[in-house]
Amino acid sequence: MKSKYDKWLSHEMKMWQENGLIDAETATKINSYYLNKERHGSIHLGAILGVLGFILIGLGIVLILAKNWDFFPRGVKVLISLLPFLTGSFAGMIILKRRIEGWILEAISIFTTIGILTAIVMSGQIYHIITDEWLLFLIACLLSLPLIYLYDSLLTLGAYLILASMCLFMSDLTILWVRFGFSIILIGLCVPYAMKHYRKDKLSLITGWNQAFIATSGMVFILSLAETGAVLRELYLIYFILLMGIDKILYQHESFPRVRILSILGHIGFYITLFICTFKEFWYYFYLSEVGWQYEGIIIVFWLAALLTAIWPVLRKCDFDKKDILYLLAAAIVIVFRWTGLLDTDASVIITILFNIIFIILSLMMVREGIVGSNMGHMNIGLLLLTALIIARFFDSEFSFLVKGIVFILCGTIFLLTNLYLIKRRIREADHV
Amino acid sequence: MFRDNKRFQLLIIVFLMQFFTVLYISLSYELVALSGNAYRFKIEGYDPIDPLRGRYLAYMINTETVTDDLGEYRGECYITIGEDENGYAYLDKAFKERPQEADYITAERYGSEYYETPFQKYYVNEAIAQKAEELLRSNLSDSYVVIKVNSGKSIVEGLYIGDKHIDNYFE
Numbered sequence: 001m002k003s004k005y006d007k008w009l010s011h012e013m014k015m016w017q018e019n020g021l022i023d024a025e026t027a028t029k030i031n032s033y034y035l036n037k038e039r040h041g042s043i044h045l046g047a048i049l050g051v052l053g054f055i056l057i058g059l060g061i062v063l064i065l066a067k068n069w070d071f072f073p074r075g076v077k078v079l080i081s082l083l084p085f086l087t088g089s090f091a092g093m094i095i096l097k098r099r100i101e102g103w104i105l106e107a108i109s110i111f112t113t114i115g116i117l118t119a120i121v122m123s124g125q126i127y128h129i130i131t132d133e134w135l136l137f138l139i140a141c142l143l144s145l146p147l148i149y150l151y152d153s154l155l156t157l158g159a160y161l162i163l164a165s166m167c168l169f170m171s172d173l174t175i176l177w178v179r180f181g182f183s184i185i186l187i188g189l190c191v192p193y194a195m196k197h198y199r200k201d202k203l204s205l206i207t208g209w210n211q212a213f214i215a216t217s218g219m220v221f222i223l224s225l226a227e228t229g230a231v232l233r234e235l236y237l238i239y240f241i242l243l244m245g246i247d248k249i250l251y252q253h254e255s256f257p258r259v260r261i262l263s264i265l266g267h268i269g270f271y272i273t274l275f276i277c278t279f280k281e282f283w284y285y286f287y288l289s290e291v292g293w294q295y296e297g298i299i300i301v302f303w304l305a306a307l308l309t310a311i312w313p314v315l316r317k318c319d320f321d322k323k324d325i326l327y328l329l330a331a332a333i334v335i336v337f338r339w340t341g342l343l344d345t346d347a348s349v350i351i352t353i354l355f356n357i358i359f360i361i362l363s364l365m366m367v368r369e370g371i372v373g374s375n376m377g378h379m380n381i382g383l384l385l386l387t388a389l390i391i392a393r394f395f396d397s398e399f400s401f402l403v404k405g406i407v408f409i410l411c412g413t414i415f416l417l418t419n420l421y422l423i424k425r426r427i428r429e430a431d432h433v
Numbered sequence: 434m435f436r437d438n439k440r441f442q443l444l445i446i447v448f449l450m451q452f453f454t455v456l457y458i459s460l461s462y463e464l465v466a467l468s469g470n471a472y473r474f475k476i477e478g479y480d481p482i483d484p485l486r487g488r489y490l491a492y493m494i495n496t497e498t499v500t501d502d503l504g505e506y507r508g509e510c511y512i513t514i515g516e517d518e519n520g521y522a523y524l525d526k527a528f529k530e531r532p533q534e535a536d537y538i539t540a541e542r543y544g545s546e547y548y549e550t551p552f553q554k555y556y557v558n559e560a561i562a563q564k565a566e567e568l569l570r571s572n573l574s575d576s577y578v579v580i581k582v583n584s585g586k587s588i589v590e591g592l593y594i595g596d597k598h599i600d601n602y603f604e
Contacts, residue, residue: 065487066487067558067560070557070558070561070600074463074466075463078459081459082455082456082459085452085455086452089444089451092444092448093441093444093445093448096441096444097441116451116455119455119458119459121486122486123458123459123462124556125487125489125556126462126556127462127463127465127466127588127589128489128554128555128556128578128588128589128592129551129552129587129588129589130552130553130554131551139454143450143451143454146443146447146450147447150443150444172541
């Protein structure tokens, strides 16, 4: 099926040929290039249905086995629990031997992964024994890892990361550095796969999905680091800054305006977290300043990494985004408050005000960028953020009506005066012209 | 990433690695089922659901009998098994190191009073789960599980009410 871009290209090429810009041979070459690209790069409905079919069959088998067929002897039960894994593996061997490519590899890979998980968890059912579940998920995820590479399977990457996330959430690894290192290793093991696709085509759909899976699981891993009550607000902020920074490094020379997953996830996550940080009550409940040196060490490692990615464009003499300074500053404020012991209920009003100021400045910067660069999207997002903050503060019951009233009037006056100044400046500039 | 022939060879290696890992898990339990020493533990329970492994009767083994010198230690520990005058087993003494002479189970110690043992779920056929739960609830004092233990590894051989295996009540 031809997309609207293909139709546009065909139409344009016809015009180029008619105007002598390209010859027939070049037109054929361009045509076959895009046809080939579509064949290898696009995802078809049939492929999606095929893969979904295999996943559903795999899950159906899990459910049937979960019924627990008590008339089978134990040995037969063990054999049955191995069947999905064996079927998937043998089907994979046949397909690789016959050099069949395409969606079937993806389907077989995910089916085998479900089979591995089934075989492992069913041993618990058969022998009525509950071993450490995180260990079972770890074994399943490590066994599925080679399949990502062998079958070049995006869905298996997703399954691997889900299994790894479950493993980390369930694990009773109490030493934080071990847990942290473990998370880095589990993510690191699948990064070469993502990089392979990035190098092949950095703007392809598969590359985007790879990045989305890895970025999301990174967030889940960070969530798993937090012990009950020890909420690491600054770590979430830093993680999202890191995502934005990595995106800038990966796409520093990319001017083509395509969807960049890491940047999108980073921005969405950062602004949501920042918005939540503008609520005073958000700073009430937790172990306020005591999260231990291990947490502080991890926070510093992340912050330095985020700082490095933020100054990377400066080192490479590329465009530097001034908003990055504010992003890092927001995270640094929490770190400093935590270190100085100021992160307590009494001082929560100070940090709340600081976060409100940062949020307003960032929103205004975005509006300004939108106006200067004639980018309606940026301007609208900036206005949306400002509106959200105004509504939130108007209904915020944590500040007194008097304080809120004065702040609203002050902010309104500042906005009006700024507006007046800008109008006068524009008139002066127009007079000069 | 790989040339096709190499990819196929790698797949075979990966398959063998996966197969033996998965098989090892089951075989290690089967070994305990065949050669482990059997102990009867009194229990109490109810009927929840596990999305992957189906319905089970959840039960608990009394850990109040456990004594130890572990202070505030939290983490994996090894608990020896004793037997009372009625022939029922009980959890006796907890150690940080594996005991050499007696049979033991592996458990998790949370503080000085709470132990989590691996014996919590008895998987039953979906069709009989509800009835099995009712039966278990009304006969808790007569219920026990038979656990087989071999070198710290253990499996649950069966759940009994009176002298009858729970599955036999629904034949």
